[in-house]
Amino acid sequence: MNDESGEKPSTIPPKAYENPDFLHSRDARAIRILAEYQEPLSRFEHYDIDDTIVFMGSARIKSPEDAATMVAAAERGEGDKQAAARAERMSIYYEAARGLAFRLTEWSKGLGEDKRRFVVCTGGGPGIMEAANRGASEAKGMNIGLTISLPFEKFENPYVSRELNVMFHYFFMRKFWFTYPAKAVVLFPGGFGTLDELFEILTLVQTQKIKKRLPVVLFGHEFWDRVIDMDALIEFGTISPDDIDLFYRTDSIDDAYDHITRELTAHGLDEPGVAL
Numbered sequence: 001m002n003d004e005s006g007e008k009p010s011t012i013p014p015k016a017y018e019n020p021d022f023l024h025s026r027d028a029r030a031i032r033i034l035a036e037y038q039e040p041l042s043r044f045e046h047y048d049i050d051d052t053i054v055f056m057g058s059a060r061i062k063s064p065e066d067a068a069t070m071v072a073a074a075e076r077g078e079g080d081k082q083a084a085a086r087a088e089r090m091s092i093y094y095e096a097a098r099g100l101a102f103r104l105t106e107w108s109k110g111l112g113e114d115k116r117r118f119v120v121c122t123g124g125g126p127g128i129m130e131a132a133n134r135g136a137s138e139a140k141g142m143n144i145g146l147t148i149s150l151p152f153e154k155f156e157n158p159y160v161s162r163e164l165n166v167m168f169h170y171f172f173m174r175k176f177w178f179t180y181p182a183k184a185v186v187l188f189p190g191g192f193g194t195l196d197e198l199f200e201i202l203t204l205v206q207t208q209k210i211k212k213r214l215p216v217v218l219f220g221h222e223f224w225d226r227v228i229d230m231d232a233l234i235e236f237g238t239i240s241p242d243d244i245d246l247f248y249r250t251d252s253i254d255d256a257y258d259h260i261t262r263e264l265t266a267h268g269l270d271e272p273g274v275a276l
Contacts, residue, residue, distance in 0.1 A: 057128025
C-alpha cells in the first residue's frame with residue numbers, strides 16, 4: 001500500500017539502538033540502567049569534575065521570600081496562617097543551605113586545582129536543593145542537579161548548571177551518583193526521601209562499603225534530635241555507641257563550614273572521587 005505521497009513505506013527495520021519500542025521495553029532495562037551510569041559519568045569527565053559535596057533536605061522548605069509572601073497572604077485572609085508561620089520558621093534552613101553552599105563553593109574555587117573539586121550537588125528540586133544550587137550559583141560555581149522523574153510533581157530549579165542537570169528514571173542509579181563521587185554530605189530537615197538517603201549513607205559507611213572518609217553533617221539540632229532518637233537506638237542495642245561518630249550535628253553555618261573544610265583538607269584533597 002502506498003502512502004499519501006504515492007511512495008511505498010520503507011520496509012527497512014530500525015537499528016536496535018534507534019528503535020524506541022525496544023529501548024522502552026522490559027527487555028532493554030539493562031541498557032537504560034547502563035545509560036544512567038554512563039551518561040552522567042561522561043558529563044563529569046567532560047567538565048573535569050572530580051568529586052562533590054552533596055546537599056540533601058526537604059523540597060517543601062520555602063525561601064524567605066516565598067515564606068514572606070505566604071505570611072502576607074495569610075494576614076489578608078487568603079491562606080493558612082499556621083502553614084505560613086511554619087514556612088517562615090523553616091525558611092532559616094533554606095538560607096543556611098544557601099549560605100553554606102556559597103561559602104564551600106568559594107573555598108573550592110580557591111584551591112587552585114586543575115580540575116573542579118568538591119562541586120555542590122543536589123537532587124535538583126525545590127526547597128533545600130534549590131537553596132544549595134542557588135548559593136553555589138551565586139558564588140559563580142558550576143553545580144549539579146540529579147533530578148528524578150516523578151509522575152505527579154513538576155518543578156523547576158533555575159540555579160542548577162544547565163550542563164550538569166541530569167534526569168534519572170531509576171532512584172537507585174540516582175543514589176549511586178549521589179554517593180560515589182561524594183566527599184561530604186550535608187543533610188537538612190527533610191521527609192521520607194531525606195531520611196532514606198541518610199540511613200543508606202550511614203549503613204554504607206558503617207559496613208565499610210564506603211571506604212573513603214565521608215563526613216556526614218546533620219544540620220539543625222531541633223529537627224534531628226526530635227526526629228531520630230539515636231540514644232534510644234544505643235539503649236536498645238541496635239547500634240553501637242561508636243556509631244554516633246559516623247555523623248556530626250550542628251546549627252551553625254560557620255561550624256559546618258569549618259568541619260567540612262577541615263575534613264576535606266585533611267582527607268579529601270588527594271583522593272579524587274569520580275575517576276574509575
